[in-house]
Amino acid sequence: MKGFNWAGDLNGHKNPIIRKYYVPDATAIEKGEPVRFTQGTGIVVLSDTADLQDAILGVSLNEKAASDGTLWIEVSISPSAIYKYRAAKAYTLTGGSTTTAVDDSLLPDEADTFIGGAIQIVTCAADSSLIGRRVSITDYAATDGTLTLAETLTAALAAGDTIYICPGYMMDGFLGWDLSSDSMHPDFDTEGSSVLKLLYSNPDTMEMFFTFLPFEPNT
Numbered sequence: 001m002k003g004f005n006w007a008g009d010l011n012g013h014k015n016p017i018i019r020k021y022y023v024p025d026a027t028a029i030e031k032g033e034p035v036r037f038t039q040g041t042g043i044v045v046l047s048d049t050a051d052l053q054d055a056i057l058g059v060s061l062n063e064k065a066a067s068d069g070t071l072w073i074e075v076s077i078s079p080s081a082i083y084k085y086r087a088a089k090a091y092t093l094t095g096g097s098t099t100t101a102v103d104d105s106l107l108p109d110e111a112d113t114f115i116g117g118a119i120q121i122v123t124c125a126a127d128s129s130l131i132g133r134r135v136s137i138t139d140y141a142a143t144d145g146t147l148t149l150a151e152t153l154t155a156a157l158a159a160g161d162t163i164y165i166c167p168g169y170m171m172d173g174f175l176g177w178d179l180s181s182d183s184m185h186p187d188f189d190t191e192g193s194s195v196l197k198l199l200y201s202n203p204d205t206m207e208m209f210f211t212f213l214p215f216e217p218n219t
Contacts, residue, residue: 003032003184004059004083006076007209017078018061028066029073033183034059034212043073046183056195056212059083080211082199087164087206089185090122096157099149105189106145106165108176114140114147116168118203123162127155136203137168166206167198174198175213186210 006016023043029035034056038044046056058077064070076083095102101119117137124130130153139148147165157163165188167174175197178190186196186208195213202208 001032001086002088003030004034004085004210005032006059006061006081007084008082009078010080010082010211011078013078016061016076016081018074019077020072021057021075022071023064023073025069025071026066027064029060029062029064030182030184031060031063034179035075035183043075046179058212079213083210083212085186085208085210087120087166087208089164089180089187090162091165091188093157093159093161093163094145095159096161098153098156099151101147101149101157101161101163102145102159103147103163103165103189104145106142106147107189107191108174109142111142112140113142113170113174114165114167115170116203117147117171117201118166118168118206119147119149120164120166120206121157121161122164124155124157125161126158127153130155134203134206164206166203166208167201168203169201171198172200 021043035043037057058075062073091103094104114137118134120134121130136150137147138150176191176194177186178192178194180187197211199209
């Protein structure tokens, strides 16, 4: 499933806390999309995904196309809800080899933070048979975004190839990534005043578990 999907709650609830909200007919919302509420308008899409200056109400449980006549959607609104996200945003490499994948925009720029995570190869110009391969990360050089791989590939990764990324145990509790422009993915290439917190991850399945902190961050 795309986007962010309810997976549990830190308060112990076994079901999501759901409320219906008015949404303008012209607004398009994706299922699994974090949203906010504006008084006098209703549900709106996030306007500051690049630095998450918008406090997040919750996550839409419905798909709504623009001008489809739908005026109400259900939103998961618990401030302590846990949302599962499976890696689905492709990152374009700036370099690589048979033992490394390099994304020089990768954040945070702190050594070793991606250790224990994994990449999944989306495209590889040198060897298409590598597409879909998941490889663990054993080291991370923050100076140039080099991810060291746990195995030697049959062909070299290179600039222009693409991968999915899942952080590992060294990133538990990290608060700082922003969202992609469509709000459907965490963006590992951007950092700011985020309300998106990584609780933990499962690199074996390329899944991550997040909470959205219920406050408006300082600018």
